[in-house]
Amino acid sequence: xxxxxxxxxxxxxxxxxxxxxxLSPAAFTSPELWAAERELVFGRSWLLAGHAAEPAxxxxxxxxxxxxxxVTVFRGEDGTLRARSAPGARRPAPAVEEWRGxxxxxPDPDAEPLAPHLRRIGRxxxxxxxxxxxxxxxxxxEWRCNWKIxxxxxxxxxxxxxxxxxxxxxxxxxxxxxxxxxxxxxxxRLLSPFREPLAHTALPxxxxxxxxxxxxxxxxxxxxxxxxxxxxxxxxxxLAIDRVEVRGGVLTHPSALEGQDRNAFREQNEESAAVxxxxxxxxxxxxxxxxGSRFAERGHLSPKEPGVxxxxxxxxxxxxxx
Numbered sequence: 001x002x003x004x005x006x007x008x009x010x011x012x013x014x015x016x017x018x019x020x021x022x023l024s025p026a027a028f029t030s031p032e033l034w035a036a037e038r039e040l041v042f043g044r045s046w047l048l049a050g051h052a053a054e055p056a057x058x059x060x061x062x063x064x065x066x067x068x069x070x071v072t073v074f075r076g077e078d079g080t081l082r083a084r085s086a087p088g089a090r091r092p093a094p095a096v097e098e099w100r101g102x103x104x105x106x107p108d109p110d111a112e113p114l115a116p117h118l119r120r121i122g123r124x125x126x127x128x129x130x131x132x133x134x135x136x137x138x139x140x141x142e143w144r145c146n147w148k149i150x151x152x153x154x155x156x157x158x159x160x161x162x163x164x165x166x167x168x169x170x171x172x173x174x175x176x177x178x179x180x181x182x183x184x185x186x187x188x189r190l191l192s193p194f195r196e197p198l199a200h201t202a203l204p205x206x207x208x209x210x211x212x213x214x215x216x217x218x219x220x221x222x223x224x225x226x227x228x229x230x231x232x233x234x235x236x237x238x239l240a241i242d243r244v245e246v247r248g249g250v251l252t253h254p255s256a257l258e259g260q261d262r263n264a265f266r267e268q269n270e271e272s273a274a275v276x277x278x279x280x281x282x283x284x285x286x287x288x289x290x291x292g293s294r295f296a297e298r299g300h301l302s303p304k305e306p307g308v309x310x311x312x313x314x315x316x317x318x319x320x321x322x
Contacts, residue, residue, distance in 0.1 A: 048222030155307030
């Protein structure tokens, strides 16, 4: 398929009667589409780069490289978070925004602020006390798949039965039920019920909150999942057309750490994340191999996958309407 054909197909997701089918396999393998995404998606979108505690002191920094463009987030001597492009890049400094402890960057220095799009999410997450949370575990992995394969997987729970039968599937109802609400072109809220409500939390959560995983997806490739006393953040950062860096971490409220061995708690969280990530990685890499086959075709989406359609719609807006 040509780029024109792929973009025309994407435009269908903006219609009221959007097709309930997957992207064409070419969307995951086309060099022309990848080039367009580098400019129209990752050249002007907000990316969750990490947590503000990483560069805790003046001079502290970390670097991410979305679509091959290195961006360094650092804390200035005045304590303010800033971002800069790689030396010699000849690009203006990226926009940087801190929201409740999470650091977002946008290569476009004149980008529309992200915080107003997160206002409703922020109100709904007030009980989780995000600004008070402390990082307890982090990870960085590389998966051999297109970034969209990784992101659409994170927009539905339907895959849990197949990829996570002894992990995620044990705490979610069969069938991967999910309630999806698009708050803006940038932000989508995804609610997933637990099989059984959490019996106890250190935070004063309501019964509904203890029974639900609250996921906030920020287009194109970032998410925050709040459940119980913890928040898991994830960023699917594309490195190449078929490689994605998966950065993430777990935060918890200090009250949940009282009386616990912090190192043991960290190891437990990192080990659990490693198991789930490995299951996802193997599945997504297999999907990428299938997408590259000449026999691959579009497939019907399940009614359990409305989050995937929401992601496709955001992608279409970026590539079709700019």
